[in-house]
Each structure stands twice: as structure tokens, then as C-alpha cells.
Amino acid sequence: xxxxxxxxxxxxxxxxxxxxxxxxxxxxxxxxxxxxxxxxxxxxxxxxxxxxxxxxxxxxxxxxxxxxxxxxxxxxxxxxxxxxxxxxxxxxxxxxxxxxxxxxxxxxxxxxxxxxxxxxxxxxxxxxxxxxxxxxxxxxxxxxxxxxxxxxxxxxxxxxxxxxxxxxxxxxxxxxxxxxxx
Numbered sequence: 001x002x003x004x005x006x007x008x009x010x011x012x013x014x015x016x017x018x019x020x021x022x023x024x025x026x027x028x029x030x031x032x033x034x035x036x037x038x039x040x041x042x043x044x045x046x047x048x049x050x051x052x053x054x055x056x057x058x059x060x061x062x063x064x065x066x067x068x069x070x071x072x073x074x075x076x077x078x079x080x081x082x083x084x085x086x087x088x089x090x091x092x093x094x095x096x097x098x099x100x101x102x103x104x105x106x107x108x109x110x111x112x113x114x115x116x117x118x119x120x121x122x123x124x125x126x127x128x129x130x131x132x133x134x135x136x137x138x139x140x141x142x143x144x145x146x147x148x149x150x151x152x153x154x155x156x157x158x159x160x161x162x163x164x165x166x167x168x169x170x171x172x173x174x175x176x177x178x179x180x181x182x
Contacts, residue, residue: 067081067082067083067084067087068081068082068087068102068103069081069082069102069103069106070102070103070111070129070160070170070172072158073137074136074137074140074150074156074158075109075131075135075136075137075156075158076108076109076131076133076135076136077135078106079105079106079109079111079131079170080102080103080104080105080106080111080170081103081104081106082101082102082103082104083103086098086103087099098169100171101165101169101170101171102162102169102170102171102172103169103170104167104168104169104170105168105170108133108134108135109131109132109133109135109136110131110132110133111129111130111131111164111170112129112130112132112155112164113125113126113127113128113129113130113162113163113164114127114128114129114130114153114155114157115127115128116128118152118153121163123163123164123165123166124163124164124165124166125163126161126162126163126173127161127162127163128157128158128159128160128161128176129158129160129161129162129170129172130153130155130156130157130158131155131156131158132154132155132156136156137156139151159175159176159177160172160174160175160176161173161174161175161176162174
């Protein structure tokens with residue numbers, strides 16, 4: 001994970017390999033940036049596993065600066081959000097299960113879990129995350145087949161597998177398919 005220091009332009013000041021180790025070999029253009037200047041880290045990538053002890057130790061080094069969530073360009077970027085305050089609460093109470101989550105659904109978007117036949121699934125069941133809202137794309141440029149597939153059943157199909165818990169938290173567990181475009 002790359003952490004950009006304030007005033008450092010596009011340069012990366014620190015690379016956090018794990019919550020335990022910080023590479024302090026910053027590019028020269030970053031000057032004397034320190035971890036103390038780090039205001040926040042936002043992470044909205046794929047499914048991951050938080051190690052509570054490791055993350056707690058890392059938070060002791062850099063401070064509690066992380067927020068996370070779920071989103072994608074086609075689906076409105078921030079479909080869920082897990083704030084620094086909620087992260088602090090999960091760490092303080094030792095709630096490792098909550099640390100695996102991607103947060104709660106944000107305003108102006110609906111997030112559900114769907115099976116292959118287009119049925120919305122009950123809480124706790126795994127299926128594909130689907131999103132709906134005014135900010136969702138209308139289609140892929142010059143690709144009507146993929147647009148039709150992605151919007152099947154009136155929802156945008158994200159390609160991510162997950163579930164929702166009774167508190168409305170969204171959890172990612174896998175990808176239906178991974179694609180690398182080069």
C-alpha cells in the first residue's frame with residue numbers, strides 16, 4: 001500500500017508492507033516527510049484479511065489513520081464505507097469479525113447480494129454483490145454485450161462475492177473472475 005505524504009506531489013513517501021514494517025526510503029522529492037504527517041489512508045480494493053494484533057501494532061506506529069470501503073468505477077466508487085471511528089471501535093473491542101468487513105452501505109446507493117438467477121439473497125448468504133443507484137454507469141463504451149451482462153436483473157453486477165450481516169455490514173470474500181488488461 002502506498003502512502004503519499006502531504007506536499008509530496010505524486011511521490012510516495014512510505015510503503016506500508018504490513019502493519020509491522022514501514023519502508024522509510026522515501027523518494028528525494030518528498031523531503032523530510034514523516035509518518036506523523038500522515039492524515040489518512042483510504043483503501044477500497046479487493047477482499048482482504050485483517051490480522052487484529054498486526055494491525056493494532058501498526059496503528060501504534062502510524063496512528064489510526066485508515067478507512068476502507070467498497071466501490072468501483074462503474075458502480076459509483078463508494079458503495080460502502082468503514083470509518084476511522086468504526087475501525088477504532090472494532091479494535092478497542094477486539095471485534096475481529098467486524099475488521100473483515102467493508103463497512104455499511106452509503107447514502108444514494110443500494111447494495112444487495114444476488115444469486116446467479118437474479119434472486120436477492122437473505123442476510124448471511126454468499127452471492128454476488130450488486131449495486132443500484134443514480135450514479136451507476138449506463139453501460140460500457142462500444143460493448144453492448146458486456147453492458148447487458150453487467151446490468152442483468154436491473155442491478156449492476158460487480159463481480160465480487162460477499163454477504164451482508166444483520167447489522168447491514170458488507171463483507172467481500174472473493175471475486176467471480178479476475179481480469180487483467182494490459
